[in-house]
Amino acid sequence: MGKIRKSKPNRTKRSMVVNYSNEEEELGTDSKENAIQTIMDQLQAAEVEEKYCGLQTFALMIENPENIPHLINCGLVKVAAPLLLDQASSVRNAAAGTLRNMSTVTMDICDAMMEQDIMTSVTSYFHEHAESWVPDTNSKTVDEDIDTFIQIINLLLNLCESSDLAVKYLGQSRILDILPRYLDLGTFNGDVVTAVLQCLFVVVEDNPAAMTKIRSNAEIQLQALLGLNGEDPTIVLLKTLSAGVIINTCGGNITTLPTDVINRIMSILANTLSVDHRLICSQLSSTVPLRNESGKVEAPKGKAAQQLNNQIQVVSQILTAQQSAIEIIANICSFEDTDDMQSSDSSENDDADDELLENCIETNLAEDKLVTEVMEAFTSLEIFDKVWVRTQLPASNVMLILKEYEVSQLVYKRLLSLQTRALLCTNNLISTLPIENLGGINGVYKIWLDTGKLAFKQDVESVNLSESATAVMRAALDKIRDNAKSGDCNLFTDLALSDIEIMLTGIRECEVPEIRSNLIRMVGILASLLVNSLNEVTSNVICTITEFILEQAHKENEVWVLAEAIDTLVDLFTEDETDELAAKVKLTDKLSILAPILRNKARQQKRLPKEYKVLVSTASSNLPRFIRYKKNRLSCKC
Structure with a gap:
């Protein structure tokens, strides 16, 4: 439950061209404390070389x-921070790169x-500068x-991304009055403008004061960037980021923009995602030097090195632009869901238990969540298909080549980040688009199966990937259930306990609450899909899943995951x-035992994100009424 929010842009360290061999030898003999004290003394020295x-x-x-x-x-x-203001350009640069890397x-x-x-x-x-x-x-x-x-802009971005206090300081400074002047391509190069746009893309989001300031100070510059012509990767990235900043200055509500601007933005996003990311990465891997027989990689030199670096930069820009486009699309979808979260709160004064059924049913159609212009653009521009393709990585041999060569490792990392963001966006699109736009029930079922291969593969490298993949699987099952209420879906009628054992094992062993929550909801939805085809086998599966969720609920430490289990x-x-x-499973008795546990944990764990608070509040409100409702029905049958 609750919307999947945009994950923040991937942080990438700045590569400092420095020969560290002498320092490495020194650190190998001196104690860590002595080394740090030496650094401290050098940073406070008067000589530029020492600093x-x-x-x-x-x-x-x-x-x-570890250091x-x-x-x-x-x-x-x-x-070190005051050295950002040092008189020597080299010291300012080294300080900016070092502190940015640390952030x-x-x-x-x-x-x-x-x-x-x-x-x-x-x-x-x-x-000052x-x-x-x-x-x-x-x-x-x-x-x-x-x-x-550029390094200080990125440092500012990382600090604001992590700290509300940094955002507060930003608002009290003149920085947001200064940054719009750096959006002028006639004065500053593309790298500078790109860095500023990336920073604004983050700091303006959910920041009303920043929205107002950038909307008034940078509207002309942003519109000019949005209207740039050309397919150069730098231009594509600038246009994509400009679109994101413009939407964020509207609080994420794209519908407040003029129709022609909406259409231009949607066209830009589709165009950005039209570049075949797997093809360009495959082409790049064919020029990356491979390990020789001794296991070493001989880096190219001269003109060949420059050509390779240029190619890496082009691919990196395209991947960054595509990730930004995907984040923008995810936010367009999630903005439309904010009212739904609020409407899910049931009235405390409503004592009619029969109305519980209505409260548990989603009444809004998927088509109602997006305005006509956006829905038409999503459909005509095949946005879902373009996003879904980004969940697929290039061939494994291509990924290995990019990973092994140090200079291309950034591309490798950006591919992984792009995949994760694409999955999160896919989750939002599945929840928002009509099922016809997703290939019908069979199309969504195929998405569920394909995503499962990502979520449960043995060599999964990232918790973020597992979390985003299970979120997609959950959304897909939600979509299937919501569109199969008439009983015309027979995809899971042959489901056996052995088929879901991997999910049950995942719930037992997973230490990440977000993944546990997704898996619990998934097995619950699978059980609900069997309700319309009850027989001895399906009844046994439903009862086993129910008893498993009840057992896990008693072990759960996170109140919002407990609420998810109860809500399921x-x-x-x-x-x-x-x-x-x-x-048969004595459900009402067992839920009655869980009710005070939920209340106690809710009192103990009050500091929760908004969407989790809504989930806990809804479960706490619905549970007593559901128990009364079900007890009344069961007593009538006795």
């Missing part, structure tokens, strides 16, 4: 995640960086200065045809 050397060693230590707690505890961020590790690290007052230096950089800066092509440090600006059982046994099965 730069200290930042190099700092950057080296960040490469090992980061020590670096944080010693207060290195507090000492990519985890969100907790960003919180720790905030505690060491990094935003004061970041804000001061924009106020960026308010009127224009790249000077005659300056020897122009490339360095441009790179410094309420949905399953809402139909009158289940009365006999409910009596």
Whole structure:
């Protein structure tokens, strides 16, 4: 239950071209504490060379995640951050790259960086260096200065993505008044404009003050970028990001935009997703150097190296643009669901138990969730098919080649990120589009099967992939159930317990609550699909699933997952045809035992995201009324 929100853009470390061999030897002999103290002394030295050397060693230590707690505890961020304002361009650049890399590790690290007052230096950089800066092509440090600006923009993005306090500081500064000037392609290069758009794409979302400021300060620039001509990857990326920022300045509500702008945006998103990502990555892998017989990779040199780097940059831009387009589409769908969440709250004053059945049924049609212009664009531009293709990776040999060569590893990581975002977007599209646009029940069933191969494959590399894949499987089963109420779906009539054992095992062993929740809901939906074809076998499957969910509910520590399990059982046994099965498993007695457990956990775990609070509130409200309702029905049959 609840909408799947957009996952934030993938964080990528900045590659610093530095020779670390001397530092590595030094760290091998000196203690970690002595090394950190040396860095501290160097960062506070007066000489440019000392500060730069200290930042190099700092950057080296960040490469090992085990060092980061020590670096944080010693207060290195507090000492390094002011170097963003250093008079020497090389020091500013090294500080920006190092701190940006540190901010990519985890969100907790960003919180720790905030505690060491990094935003004061970041804000001061924009106020002192960026308010009127224009790249000077005659300056020897122009490339360095441009790179410094981009790294600090990315640092700001990561901090705001992780910390509400950073967003607050951003709003109190003049940064959002300064950034629109960097959207001028006539003055700044594509890399600068892209970095600023990526930052705005994140910081404007769900931020009313930022929405207002960017809408008033950057409307002309954003419209100009939206209207760029050409199919160059840089242009495609700029147009896609501009579309995302424009939608976010409207609070995610695309319907507030003029029809011609909506049509242009939808066309841009479709065009961005028209590039065959698997083909371009396969072509790239054919130019990437392979390991020789001794296991080493000989990097190309000269012109060949430049050509390979250019090709990698092009592919990276396309993948980034496609990920952004997918996130935008996911948000267009999820915005339309916000009212549905609120309407799911049932009135506390409603004592009519018979109305519980109505509260458990989705009354809105899928077609009603998107305005006509958007629905027509999704259909005519084949948006679902374009997103679904992105859930499929290039061939395994292509992925291995890209992963093994250090320079192309970024492409490999972006492919994995693109796949995960595409699955999350697929989840939203399945929930939003009419089933006819998804290939009918059989088409959705095939999506369920294909996604299952991703969710349960043995070599799955990412928890995020498992979570997003199980979310798609859950949405697909929801769609099948909602469109098979007349009993015309026989896809699961032969379902046996052995067929779902992998899901039951997953629930028992999974440590990720989001995945457990998806799997619990899935087995519950599978059981509900058997209600219309009850026999000895299907009844046994339903009872086994019910007893399994009840058992897991008693073991569950997360209140919202417990609520999901209870809500799943309420949905399953809402139909009158289940009365006999409910009596067989003593459902009402067992749910009565769970009711106080749910109340106690709800009191203990109050700090939950909004959608989880709604889920817990709904389950807490519905459960007592459902128990009364079912008890009354069962007593009448005795």
